[in-house]
Amino acid sequence: MGGDHGPPVVVGGVRDYRKRDGGEGVRFLLHGDETALRVELTKAGLGDDVCQIRHTDKVVAMTEKPAAAMRRGKGSSLWNAIEAVKTGEAAAVVSAGNTGALMAISKLILRMSAHGLERPAIVASWPTLRGVTAVLDVGANIESDAEQLVEFAIMGEAFHQAVHGVERPTIGLLNVGSEDMKGHEEVREAARILREGGFGLDYRGFVEGTDIAKGTVDVVVTDGFTGNIALKTAEGVARFISALLKEALTSGPLAKAGALLALPALRRMQQRIDPSAINGGPLLGLNGIVVKSHGGADARGFGNAIRIAVELARSDYLAKVGHSLNRLTAVLEQPSASPPDPAKETSQ
Amino acid sequence: MGGDHGPPVVVGGVRDYRKRDGGEGVRFLLHGDETALRVELTKAGLGDDVCQIRHTDKVVAMTEKPAAAMRRGKGSSLWNAIEAVKTGEAAAVVSAGNTGALMAISKLILRMSAHGLERPAIVASWPTLRGVTAVLDVGANIESDAEQLVEFAIMGEAFHQAVHGVERPTIGLLNVGSEDMKGHEEVREAARILREGGFGLDYRGFVEGTDIAKGTVDVVVTDGFTGNIALKTAEGVARFISALLKEALTSGPLAKAGALLALPALRRMQQRIDPSAINGGPLLGLNGIVVKSHGGADARGFGNAIRIAVELARSDYLAKVGHSLNRLTAVLEQPSASPPDPAKETSQ
Incomplete structure (x- = not known):
């Protein structure tokens, strides 16, 4: 029921995903208003063998605060969809709904698997000259210590491997320079642990x-504050240049004629930075697969978020991350590797 | 002597500045190799009434580490140029040389005027839909506490006023959301002090x-870590889109013909994001005016850095900032406004 468009885009996304990727063996539980969903399923020609409806008339509004959604959200379509992952009825959940509520309720129901994390880390798939780079956290872990940064590296690597099929993704830590002594203590300590x-x-x-x-590495690791600002700054710059380009190409008859001739090439270019093609940000660090679709995504975009969820669910992502996080805990508990931190000892 | 091109760009910059801005009453001291400078001055038709040479054959290399430059730099062109500001012989210094050395030697000779700063703050002039926004710090103050962020706001406002002629620049604090409770403690505390x-x-x-x-505000304030990453991320995105555009517009005969027709419009667009037009980043927080030109700048770019230095020197920038920083010290010393911090009390 979530996102700016609700059932038409969600059901349209299922259809688009099946058209592009086949979707062999993938079945869907649609949580929400049965009547609204039934109409869309009939339109899309999707039968009960592919989509089953789990009716509820309760929804979490896009504007609801996370704390309120946690208190009042039980039985809503968002809640039930996450609950289905917890019970094992579903292998993954995809939602275009309220991001804060999705994060809070996922954390409540599924629990974090990475103990350094306060909240799930969000990955952005960033189009680059060499393909796609995963950047994380671009979300809500405002102050990330060295342990969290290493957790992001572990999760980002497993995500990139599962979704982009790169066998051995390369990892970089985002910093203000490439020399060893650059940056603040957290990032230097994270570098040491990673090495x-x-x-x-x-x-x-x-x-x-x-x-x-540039696509220098496959996975760029940073704290949620810097990552969020880098991502939004980049969006702003891309929109600024698009606006200038549009202005330039409509600024007179000659420019307009030129734009018309170059249109197919410009369209192909636009596809390479099309948000639909990279829509779908998994919330990493949970005991389960949760993928957030942009609220404004179209059916193709939602279909791409489904593809990401399916690929994560079919890979050994959760097992692999679990194994590496255990290894991290062991490394951090060795007093020789890292000076003991009383606060950390207690929380472990 | 600094930058990738040395005297030709520096002398060319003087000439370009005078051509564009008149430069009435502005005279230049050129520090460096007399022979090399004399050749360029003759070529540029600049006489002793405009440019005087201060010979030295010692230079700080572009690759020299700041600490080494501080130890060994005395008597170099960079050192002497800054020293001339200290003695009052010059009203400002402009350099395309080694940034780290410029920062370190400026700090050593001129001293910081903002006591919270470890190093000078660097301002980036960022082209936006509404004109130019000043973003600071994009430099080397890696971890900025609330006091430093407020200092950046004070200096950024005075800079924008002096250089961009905006009477009452608007200020924003860069954060991951616009709600009051968003972000880490430093940014929330800075917001409180600013309010x-x-x-x-x-x-x-x-x-x-x-x-x-978007150009939502005239001055964007952030810590040097986030600001540096935002700036470089934006540069990367701009280059990425330019590369895609170039590829698209040369991808076939139709696209090439279109590009040819649209060329004048595309050139005008490029001018709006031309780095030369915005070159020149002052190092703020020093007892004196120091402007860094990009090492790779051309004569027009260096000319723009000179323009910024002249406008700062002719304004009441230093007096205004001094007054506001004193006010900040007073505010921070009031135990009622902010809980006393023993570490801070000592350093004041």
Whole structure:
């Protein structure tokens, strides 16, 4: 029921996913208003063998605060969809709904698997000159210590492997320079753990802001504050340049004629930075697979979020991450590797 | 002598500045190799009434580490140029040389005027839909506490006023959301001081990454880590989109013909994001005016850095900032406004 468009985009997304990816063996539980969903399923020609409806007339509004959604959300379509992952009835949940509520209720029902995390980490799939780079956290872990940054690296690597099929993704830590002594303590300590921890990651050291769009590494790790600002700054710059380009190409008859001739090429270019093609940000660090679709996504975008959820569910992502996080805990508990921190000892 | 091109761009910059801005009453001291400089001055037709040479054959290399430059730099062109500001012989210094050395030697000779700062703050002039926004710090103050962020706001406002002629620049604090409770403690505390401190700033609250290129506010304040990453990320995205556009417009005969027709319009667009037009990043927080030109800048870019230095020197920038920083110290010393911090009390 979530997102700006509700059932038409969700059901349209199922149809689009099946058209593009086949979707062999993938079945869907649609949580929400039966009547509204039935209409869309009939339109889309999807039968009970593919989609089953789990009726509820309760929904979490897009504007509801996370705390309120946690208190009042039980029995809503969002809640039930996450609950189905917990009970094992579903292998993954995809939602275009309220992000804060999705994070809070997922955390409540599924629990975090990475103990350093306060909240799930969100991955952005960033189009680059070399393909796609995963950037995390772009979400809500505002202050990330070295342990969290290493958790992001572990989860980001497993995500990129599962979804983008790269056998051994390369990892970089986002910093203000590439020299060892650059940056604040957290990022330098994370670099040390990644170099010495033996997690089997292909860690390539520090990368800078310009390296993201260059595609220097497959996975860029940063704290949620910096990651969120980098992502939104990039969105702003992309929109700014698009606006300038549009203005330039409609600024006179010659420019307009030129734009008309170049249109097919410009359209192909636009597809490479089309948000639909990269829509779907998994919330990592939970005991279960949860994928957030952009609220404004179209059917193709929602279909892409489904594809990401399916690929994560079919991979050994959760097992692999669980194994590496255990290894991280062991490394951090070795007093020789890292000075003991009383606060951390208690929370473990 | 600094930058990738040395004297030709520096002398060319003087000439370009005078051509564009008149430069009435502005005279230049050129520090460096007399022979090399004389050749360029003759070529540019600049006489002793405009440019005087201060010979030295010692230079700080572009690759020299700041600490080494501080130890060994005395008597170099960079050192002497900054020294001339200290003695009052020059009103400002402009350099395309080694950034780290410029920062370190400026700090050593001129001293910081903002006591919370470890290093000078660097301002980026960011092209936006509404004109230019000043973003600071994009430099080397890695971890900025609330006091430093407020100092950036004070200095950024005075800079924008002096250089961009905006009478009452609007200020925003860069954050992951616009609600009061968003972000880490430093940014929330800075917001409180800016709201309550009575600095006469037009503080507009939190802004997000997308707001930078939108031009939502005139001055965007952030810590040097986030600011540096935002700036470099934006550069990466701009280059990425340019590369895609170039590829698209040369992808076939039709696209090429279209590009040819639209060329004048595309050139005008490019001018709006031309780095030369916005080159020149002052190092703020020093007892003196120091402007860094990009090492790779051309004569037009260096000319723009000169323009910024002249406008700062002719304004009441230093007096205004000094007054506001004193007011900040007073506010922070009031135990009622902010809980006393023993570490801070000692350093004051």
